[in-house]
Amino acid sequence: MKLEAATDGALLLQEIPPFLFALLAEIPGRAASDDPRVGARFFPDPAADDELVEDWKSLVHPELQELFQSARETVRADLRSASENDGTRALRIPHNHTDAWLSALNQARLAITEESGFGEKDMAAEAAPNPEDPREMALFQVGFYGFLQECLVRMICSDHG
């Protein structure tokens, strides 16, 4: 897979092998987890104050829910527009979609981590994954999404100095 920054600020992902494109295609679905542990992580309490927590649930959570969903939909649409050539895919992440991608990638990483119960030690592991082991593959997926997130953060930070 090749990554390149276009002159218009888009991030181009080219020659994406089917295996990696399949992982990319999973981003919106993995991010939209209905696991209660994921819900608790996406919508943490803002303070040890029951009244504020209740207000937060009714006023802030719906806004965040909408924001997270909108990011997933943007990513889903970008993935649908990926082109195919010689068995690989090419994907263009427009500059004005980078925030949506950062959010959806983060949502997916957090969701997988919560569902799999990964901790600090797991996240630091660097060994190559065993494709037969779903847990190791989930960890690889979190790492792959993290790599893409890092590329997007670097692009944004190079824009703003």
Add this chain to the structure above:
Amino acid sequence: MPALANPEIATCGQHALDAPWNVVVHNDPVNLMSYVAMVFRRVFGFSKEKADHHMLEVHHKGRSIVWTGTREKAELHVQQLHSHLLLATLEPAPQS
């Protein structure tokens, strides 16, 4: 405007409302260090150095007080941090 039945309590309540609040960011194993620093720069307008300092404090100490001020603004900042999926809370700042 009606006269206050108990001006002392009202004054005390007003003081509590004006008391400063801290915005605290907590460590988690998932969020990338570069991402956390980027969010700090966006939300608080920190310089790169200040954003990195708070990001490293979160990473090494488990939490960092990133902002102190009115409760209303602290709530807004926590909401902004939650929208970036950072673990953030607000708490009353200790008063000397």
